[in-house]
């Protein structure tokens with residue numbers, strides 16, 4: 161029986177993929193594949209050369225990649241991993257462990273006392289502040305104590321994922337996942353992570369448009385309440 165499915169998300173991420181490949185614990189999971197949106201930098205060819213199956217997305221966006229992965233994955237536990245340097249592959253088994261222990265969703269948090277995030281050495285930490293701000297809003301509205309509602313580095317039970325009936329687009333998918341899991345009183349566990357610097361490539365999420373989308377989804381979830389089934 162397939163217990164764990166590792167999902168690797170890429171859109172032109174060749175430098176990160178090459179750099180991290182040997183550290184990804186493929187042997188510790190039962191199934192793995194990449195979901196790619198039109199990489200033109202050799203990412204897909206690199207995966208295929210190394211015998212990693214690749215699902216090709218028709219429409220762009222992280223949310224769209226999540227939905228496609230969910231449809232194809234055979235595992236009971238799904239792990240979403242982005243090989244851009246921000247996420248430490250050593251956290252993969254730690255996330256799975258939390259699901260085995262009973263969590264519905266396990267999030268690698270960049271903001272616990274033991275964590276670090278990419279901007280820790282900067283004086284101005286706009287991205288971190290915005291992230292913390294959104295998480296604070298979530299905690300106030302849904303009475304929770306999450307430290308990182310947004311990080312994409314997470315694992316979830318497939319049965320729980322199904323119940324969330326997600327419909328967010330692009331970079332808002334993880335935020336919606338967290339909010340809906342809280343609404344359904346799912347068990348969310350966070351593990352501290354140490355966010356590394358991006359390896360090559362560039363982020364596709366521009367701060368201001370992404371921030372505006374988050375505000376939109378936050379308000380939308382307040383209005384929707386529990387009527388998303």
Ligand SMILES: Nc1nc2c(ncn2[C@@H]2O[C@H](COP(=O)(O)OP(=O)(O)O)[C@@H](O)[C@H]2O)c(=O)[nH]1
Nearest residue numbers: 169170171195197220221222225242363364365
């Ligand atoms: N499959 C897939 N992956 C994506 C897409 N957009 C971004 N990614 C991947 O998601 C990860 C994070 O994306 P990035 O744009 O760097 O966002 P950031 O880490 O929040 O700054 C990277 O591994 C990207 O290659 C997409 O449309 N589809």
Ligand SMILES: [Mg+2]
Nearest residue numbers: 242244246247
């Ligand atoms: Mg990243």
